[in-house]
Amino acid sequence: MTITITAFERSPDGGKGLARDTRVRWALEETGLPYEVRLVSFRAMKEAAHLALHPFGQIPTYEEGGLVLFETGSIVLHIAERHPGLFPADANARARAITWMFAALNTVEPPILELVTAKLAEGDRPWKAERLPLVEDRVRARLNQLAARLGDADWLDGGFSAGDLLMVSVLLRLRPSGLLNEFPSLAAYVARGEARPAYQRAFAAQLAINAAPLPAG
Structure with missing residues (x-):
């Protein structure tokens, strides 16, 4: 059965590998x-056809035969459980390994997303100068714990x-x-993930989509 995933026609990051479909591609x-x-x-x-696959109107989704999944962690878990290469025997x-998947998405990523929100979506708000250092410190606290482990x-x-895979992506x-x-140890850890041939293929595929011209109309 053919696997089909959805991805942004134009990723908000311009194809830098930060969109969540890159995690599934990887x-x-x-x-x-x-x-x-x-x-x-x-x-x-936001239209009905996509909302039938993803009730929150996001990407990616995963289709395989009659199976439809959404949420990146769920999709990666499904792939890892059924095919060799992502879980130890x-x-x-x-x-x-499953615990680390949950840790990446539930413990490490939330303060990072909060930082992204503080810098981008709330960058022009009057409280940014006071809030941003607090958010950065919350991220540093998580990174200190992760680096120690x-x-x-x-x-x-x-x-x-x-x-x-999920921790590096986060x-x-x-x-x-x-x-x-x-x-430095975490930066090197991320670099090792990026150096994997599978990641390189996933990144190149996502970048190619964003480099291609949009279809007319």
Whole structure:
């Protein structure tokens, strides 16, 4: 059965790999699964056809036969559970990898998204000067904890897993802020993720979409 995912017709980041469809592309590339991409405009994301796939009008979605999934973490978990390449064979190690997936999305990403909101969506608000340092400190606190756990290891728990895929993807959102550079071990960790051939293919595919001209009409 053909796998089809949705992606932005034009990503808000211009194809820099920060859109969440890149995470799903990366997972599919790591497992060697062929897939197709259906591009969705911002207008189409709010229309009935797309809302039937994703009730909150976002991307990505995942379709395989009669199965339709939304939410990046759920999609990556589905791929990792059913295809080799993203989970270790040992059951306990697999459970730990799933824990790191949840940690990436539920513990590390929220303060990072708050920082993105403070800088972009609220950048012209009068409270920015007071709020921004507080948000940055919350991000630093999480990064200190993560760096302490990672130590000098290449990956979070033995070999590369879906937990690392999501954690690296989350940390990439920090690059424009410069905060990642304050934690050399985490910056190196992210660089290792970006150097993986599967990530390179996923990134190139997303960038190519944003470099191509939009269809007429």
